[in-house]
Amino acid sequence: MQLDRIDLKLLAELQKDGRLxxxxLSERIGLSASQCSRRRARLEEDKVIRGxxxxxDRQKMGLGLLVVISVTLATHNRDNAKRFARLLxxxxxxxxxxxxxxxxxxxxxxATRDLAALSHFVNEVLLPHDSVQHVKTSIVLNVLKDFEGLAVGIDT
Structure with missing residues (x-):
């Protein structure tokens, strides 16, 4: 699918605020509301906009611990990878x-509530699973950058 300059502007604005x-949108990108509607519908239909x-805020939901977990599978074959994917x-x-x-x-x-929840997740969920051989956890001390959308600007 070919995206033009207006599609990119529309996508950039919707990433900032999906409730527009x-x-x-028409005011922000200089296009009529009906044209914005048609373009948005096309981008949704073509699955460029997935939802x-x-x-x-995860912390306000009680999920204060963010962790990156590295996993090595017990065996490297398609069936084991599928078992692990189903677990996840x-x-x-x-x-x-x-x-x-x-x-x-x-x-x-x-994301877990605390260290006890992380311990349960690793020791009672991941490690006992037959597809998993090794688990290494790293607790996130500070998030320097969170995902805020793809670089869809016309400058990219």
Missing amino acids: TNND YRADI ADLPEVLEAFSLTGEMDYHLKV
Whole structure:
């Protein structure tokens, strides 16, 4: 799909505030509300815009501990990787999961209430799973940059 300059402006504005109406968008990008509506619908239909969600403060939700967990699988085959993926799909503590090249097979971004909850997650959920061989945890001391949207500006 080819995105033009106006599509990129529209996407940039929606990333800042997904609740913008088509009238608000039209004022910000200099296009009629009906054109904004058509473009937004096309971007949604083409799955460029995958959805809209609230940005919730994890600490205010009682999830004060953020952890990066590195996981090595017990065996490296497709079935074991699928078992591990199924495990992750059912774990709300896992905010993001990445399959990697290199020494570790996966990095997980995990949020828990506290150290006791982290200990339970690692020792009672991850380590006993038959797909997992090794787990290494790193507690996040400070978040320097959080995801705030893709670089969709017209300068990129």
